[in-house]
Amino acid sequence: MLDLSSKRPQVMGILNVTPDSFSDGGHFNQVDKALYHAEQLIQEGADIIDIGGESTRPGSEGISVQEELDRVMLVLQALRSRFDITLSVDTSKPAVMKEAIAAKVDMINDIYALQASDALAVCAASDVSICLMHMLGEPRTMQHQPHYHDVVQEIIDFFKQRIAVCEKAGITVDRLILDPGFGFGKSLEHNQKLLKHLNQLQVLDRPILAGLSRKSMIGAWLGNKPVSERLHGSVAAALLAVMQGACIVRVHDVAATVDALKIAQVVLE
Ligand code: 9MG
Numbered sequence: 001m002l003d004l005s006s007k008r009p010q011v012m013g014i015l016n017v018t019p020d021s022f023s024d025g026g027h028f029n030q031v032d033k034a035l036y037h038a039e040q041l042i043q044e045g046a047d048i049i050d051i052g053g054e055s056t057r058p059g060s061e062g063i064s065v066q067e068e069l070d071r072v073m074l075v076l077q078a079l080r081s082r083f084d085i086t087l088s089v090d091t092s093k094p095a096v097m098k099e100a101i102a103a104k105v106d107m108i109n110d111i112y113a114l115q116a117s118d119a120l121a122v123c124a125a126s127d128v129s130i131c132l133m134h135m136l137g138e139p140r141t142m143q144h145q146p147h148y149h150d151v152v153q154e155i156i157d158f159f160k161q162r163i164a165v166c167e168k169a170g171i172t173v174d175r176l177i178l179d180p181g182f183g184f185g186k187s188l189e190h191n192q193k194l195l196k197h198l199n200q201l202q203v204l205d206r207p208i209l210a211g212l213s214r215k216s217m218i219g220a221w222l223g224n225k226p227v228s229e230r231l232h233g234s235v236a237a238a239l240l241a242v243m244q245g246a247c248i249v250r251v252h253d254v255a256a257t258v259d260a261l262k263i264a265q266v267v268l269e
Helices: 032-044 065-082 096-104 119-124 151-169 187-198 200-204 216-221 229-242 254-268
Strands: 012-018 046-052 086-090 107-110 129-133 176-179 248-251
Touching: 012 032, 012 254, 032 046, 046 065, 046 248, 065 086, 065 096, 065 187, 086 096, 096 107, 096 119, 107 200, 107 216, 119 151, 119 216, 151 176, 151 200, 187 200, 187 216, 187 229, 216 229, 229 248, 248 254
Parallel strands: 012 046, 012 248, 046 086, 086 107, 107 129, 129 176
Antiparallel strands: none
């Protein structure tokens, strides 16, 4: 389970282990490349590493259980044996959750908030922390005209319901971390409203995780900048999320985010 007793916000470094994540002309195998990247994230000050084998980008198609296990498990096992760091696996598949839990993962990060059948049972039989994320629809179609009457309130209602379902399944509330799912079935306006009013999620009395790093809304808010030019905007968004009560920020650019959060801590303490 995650230790969130530190007053400092935690930085979760993103470790994508999808085939397109590392391109080096084929000099190293995928596991070595992932380990090298993880080591960099740790040196830059990451508190948590989030390992993901399946793309969740808008429009992306899913992969099979076996494919995801092949991508994630060797990396998870190697990281567990080499580094003393909190490890999370980003998955929605109960079979992957089960294997990751057996390999001593600390947290399951589920963009489907344990809605796959068996996901609740698999997590209930363990003591890992669980990040429940809100998403409207599924990655393939989620950006097709998402609609809410009140995006913040509807996300709060969704979490109230998911927390009740988790508790009924035997998952104690102290294991839950909540994430409003920036960019997951949300328009630019929804994302803006959500970031501005993120502190309202504190009514749920659970730690909040926010992931805005390099996402398309950052590019749009900067006047349509490509992914390669979204660093500064991503850092600003992470800082805003923390100032609105987020305890964990999920980011690609760990060093820059850690520095920005240190400044906030010194000044706002
Ligand atoms: C896997 N993944 C991609 N974006 C994410 C986000 O914003 N939050 C969480 N929890 N997972 C994410």
